[in-house]
Amino acid sequence: MSGKEVSREKRNTFLYLREKIGFKAPPKELQERLKEQNEIKKKILEALKTGPKTVPEIAKETGIDTYTIFWYLMTYLRYKQIEPVEKTDEGYWKYKWVGGR
Amino acid sequence: MVRTNPNLIREIKKLGAFDITACYSCGECTAICPLSENNFELPRMMIRYSILGLEDKLLSSPQLWLCYYCGECSESCPRDADPGALMMAARRYSIIKYSLGGIARIFYSKIMSIVSLIVLSIIAGLGIYLFKESLDLTRFDPFSLLSYEFIHTAGLVLAVYIAVIALLQGIKMYNYIKHSALEGNLPAGTKVKNLIKSFFIVLFREALAEQRYSKCERQSRYVAHLAIFWGFILLFIATTLDYLKNSNILGLRESYEILKAIDIEIFGVLARIIGIIGGLIGVYGSIYFIYKRLIKDDVYSEYSHASDWVFLVLIFLVILTGFLIDIFIYTNMFLLAYAMFAAHLIFAFDLIVTAPFTKFAHFGYRLIAVWFYEYQKLKISK
């Protein structure tokens, strides 16, 4: 599907939903959380794109705590967008971005 | 090789460690205890000694006296076995065993302790009655109730009595715990040095500040305990000062110029101030514990032995009557003041005469144990 097609379909879905169930915006809290999530993910992604990194390395670069980074990294792993490539002496894996985008 | 004795735990249970046999030896109490240290682990080993009936082991454990019953062990005990109560009961047991001829046993039986207190009170009352002077009802003069000589002699006799018994019982305790106390290959000089050093550590950190108690999580108990102790000390000082004001010990005042120069009244003022402070904190401390033992809102107050009540109530009464004397003096109710003075003397007499055998004694035993402990620590650190 080309980008244009995707956006057209998105629009169609939206219209369809509005017609079918009467679109209600999701709760504000949820939206905000999502925004925050996306921001974190963006930062992680940026860090990863410059080469394979360990969790502490990403933390150092992004300033986000290691626990949060690790949590989100594991989603990427689930959908095979990253893969562990090498073990460091300190006992961390370097993760490499393979997910495109 | 030691032999088990099923009767020990039965005895200790009678003294307040009701549920301790539920203990399944997990060690949580020992690991959570803020006072537990290497080589001085408590309280689980004390539980084992009690349950197995290893009496000698129990009586020779200074750990018994290193415990302040913060209650954290009892609070976290997964079997609700109340290890803190065991420590308490085992201390009671030790007081009995360390006492001369086991006489302390009397004061750990509800009926016997009350009977003996009544007897002692009667003796004290009789003494006051027999030796009373003619009361000067126009003002409050303690010596118009009992002569200076009488109080002096009685005080001296009591002091000697306490000292002798404390010494004998202290030696008895020492004989139990000494097995490793002074051994080891330290040169004699170092030994003495360490002994003196640890003595001062004990005096300042433990006796005066109860520093170890402050490690407990609940600071309010520590404060109250310290309050009772310092209340008592201050009241003792106040009483002494007051006594000094009214007396002329061995005619010292006449013999020395410096002493003559001191305004004798300052003693009285000092005694008042110190007495009021001491009385107030003493009352706070004793009321705190009495209240806690009444409402039983935490594990360590849940169970109270008769001996705890007697001790607390006596302290409270001594302080209360002390206060009342002053109140009656200021309100010019001198007859009542004399009556209070008599009561004060009686309660104080009860407290002091029984001190080596009741809960009071824990002060002395604890100091010996802590001395031993500090000494050992010095030895290890060397």
Place this chain on the structure above:
Amino acid sequence: MAKRIGVYVCHCGGNISDTVDVEKVVEAIKNYPGVVVAKHFMFMCADAGQKMIEEDIKKYNLDGVVVASCSPKLHEMTFRNCVARAGLNPYLFYHVNIREDVSWAHSDNPEEATKKAIRHVKAGIEYVRHAKPLEKIKVKTIPSVLIIGGGIAGIRAALDLSRMGVNVFLVEKSPFLGGRTAQIWKVFPTGETGKEIVRRLIEELKKRDNIAVYTNAEIESFSGFLGNFTVKIKVYPRYIVKKHPRITEAIKKCPIEVPNEFDYGLTKRKAIYIPYEGAYPDLPVIDMKHCNKCGECVKILGDAVDFNQQPQTITLNVGAVIVATGFDAYEPKEGEFGYKKFQNVITLPQFERILDISNNEEKIMFNGKEVKSIAFIYCVGSRQIPTGPEKVNEYCSRYCCSVTTHLNAELFKKFKDLTIYNIYRDIRTYGKYETYYEEAGRKGAVFIRYDPNDPPQVCAEGDKLLVTVRDLLTNREEIEIPVDLVVLVTGMVARENKKLEDILKLPIGRDGFYQEIHPKLRPVETNIAGILIAGTCQGPRNIQETLASASAAAAKAASIVLRETIELEPLVAFVDPSKCNLSKLCMKECPVNAIQEKEYEGLGVKAWVNEALCIGCGACVAVCPTEAIQLKTLSTDQIRAMIKAMAEEI
């Protein structure tokens, strides 16, 4: 006739297609001999996928189907049913696993994975090419069940089956029912006596008219297969043929006294006896090993005694067998913790008997003296540590900790001023039994932990005993414990029953107990279809667990015998009599005795496979020198063709 084969490769929503290039697979086998149609699809198991296969079978007139997808465990049945719906014999279908075996295993190497998938699919095509239509095997069942062992497990299973309308034959080796449970003083959690529990079960048993009880009986021979076994049992005589009002008197008169095995020799019984009041059947038995036929009892009982009674052999036909033969108590070696060296060292079962016998007394009496202090030593005969080549009981006997801590509590309840020491390794009061441990402790029982490498020593001190032990809970302090009685908490051991094991070919585990087929999912079944195990013959357990396993075995037995016929998958071997030279090698190899000799018309005696017994293991195929014996679902030709296809260059 050349087969027309359809091949279907599944993406499994990316599970497969992410690694395996499914299009390439289809491309590679499209022109493979026999393949008429080859397709790939996102989800073959989805309705759309299944419909596609069905339509293709009709459209292309397929007579063979290969699906390459996930594990056959998951969807083989799905596709078999799908193929059958289209009118094709379901055994003309083969399921190739390219998910677990290929894509998941080789996700790091898609190229080789694709090649491997192609090889596997080709092998699947070869399988189908050589496959023959098969039918399920139908076996008629006999609606009755044989239960071996008359303890509570046997009785419980018998009652359950009987109430389901199944005829039950309950065979017990000893002269009375009730087994070990009747010997127990108090049973947790109710505190009832063991006899009481047995009595309640027996009361129910007496009401049933479709349970035949054979006591004093043994299995003589066993043959047949799932749903239809033939068992011969031998019933030994009681020598008492009917009830008589003066039986108690007769027993009293008997001059012979022998140790009573019911009380582990603690008491004596007569040659004519009932082990305890209320034992079932309530007919005494004469122990001919000891009876001297003095005739004292005959004088009283008259023709109720029949010394000429002979053993009887009875043939039973049953659909299933439940083995519930129970356990033996571990018998400590002489000198083990002072056992048999000192009179007052006894085992837990003996102690239970002492308590039971003196149930009405206010003191525990042993050898005429009051017992005021007891030491229990745990793990005697269980959790043994191997020291030499000799086999030891490495396992934990499971029930003893709960029983003993419960006993502690019961003793404290009943007797005053008792001192109890428990010298243990680990207290294993799992589940709710933990409360017994707690209660015992709270009531004052002392627990001392010993190191199995430094076990407690028992020696005498006057007429008392002295147990010396290093207590792991007290800094390994060496402790002396003076006690009146030492009770060895003995575990359960597998019962000696060689004859029965040989007759039934029962599988035996390393611990000596009977082995279930799968310890988790099939805990009451054995690898012999139709033979079930229940209770402690399978491993140590307590009464509740024994009863549950008995009911579970009954459920399994019921689901076998309540159906008129059983359908079995045709995963069995068959003999081509023309090739067979009767080497009998297959018979020797067969683990389930499914191969017998049979007269074939015109060919003479050859080997023959009893399909109901065969488990399709293929052991016989491997040893047959003439390839006369084959598996129906996987012939040697098929295997060869599959290997050849796999080995082909791609």
Place this chain on the structure above:
Amino acid sequence: MNKLACDVVVIGGGIAGIQASLDLANMNYKVILLDSGPSIGGKMILLSKTFPTLDCASCIATPRMAESTHHPNIKILTYLQIVSIDKHDSSFEIKILKKPRYVDESKCIGCGRCSEVCPVEVPNEYEGGLVPRKAIYIPFPNSLPNVALIDKENCIKCGACERVCPVKAIDRNQKQEEVLIEAKAVIIATGIDLIDYSKKIEYGGGKYVNVLSSYQFERILNATHPYGHILRPSDGKIPRNIGYVLCVGSRDLNWGVKYCSAVCCMYSIKHAIMALHHLHDAEITIYYMDIRTYGKGFEEFYNRAVKEGVKFVRGKVAKIEEDPETKDLFVYLENFDTGKVEIRRHDLVVLAVGIVPTINDSALFKAKLNVYGFIERKLIDVDPASTSIDGIFVAGTAAGPMDIPDTITSASAAAMKAALYIERKG
């Protein structure tokens, strides 16, 4: 309202419920199997391997699950709530409320495309919250039915899933649905949950990220590793030194339960062996009071762990503290081998959390519960499947803590009793 009828209703689709259903179905009774969750399989399907044989849980549970879905005598209903259970003279009436999945069960093929595109990430409860899942998700890889559902709380209605669904299965108009089932007997197999271990403040469970529950560790060890490897949550480091605390909540009157949870010793040893196989040079220490390896082959398993190098230290852990820098942990205990109080450092600490019954609504079940909330077994010493109500039977861990073999046995026993109750021949 939909009406269904059957011989036996089995409540709870864990391995006990599945086993009881299969046994009854094989005896030719019609069974309806209910599970409140979106998939059957219960706790067992989520385990990694099973003791003492170390065969993988899903390898042995999945075929059973599949068998029960394909069995002509079994009907499975999932994702529902039980409203009431009423007993009439000879039958039971069970009212249930089927919750909407917002995905058409009959259409969905479980491809997982929808969750791949869903932008919302929330903690995955099936992975113990260690990793995220999406707002539309398939519970776990082997779930049955293998269909997606939408977590309405977290869905932002972006429509991404509807766009990619190849079979157009998403149906936002689904409403909850009441179903009335008539049955002749009921089997309760509601299973267990973990004790809320955050109540033990001294252990810092839920506060210290490297203090895991045994369930979380089980997931980490699972073949479908949420982390891909054995790593610790605070920073993804490979743990070199794992501490394992037994009896967390079990045998603890203070904050937990009085009973022993019966399975923790074994699963902990299993975890230790598995972890040791993965992390060859790691040090694994199990802190215990009594090792309770009581079942068939269990003691042998324990001995094997000792031989393979798992350290066993006797002593109950009193508290755990976190190093705020490294997030390493310190455990405090009295070590019985030395008789000393020790503070030991670990990269990762696992709490062997005990188990509690899932059901606590005795009003709903009407069967009597014991003091611990498990179903009370009435005639325990002659009939361990019975409850206080005739016709209701109990299977598996709803009656008390037990391991898988005992659960299976008790489920078969309950099936037997239910069948007997329906037949009532004498």
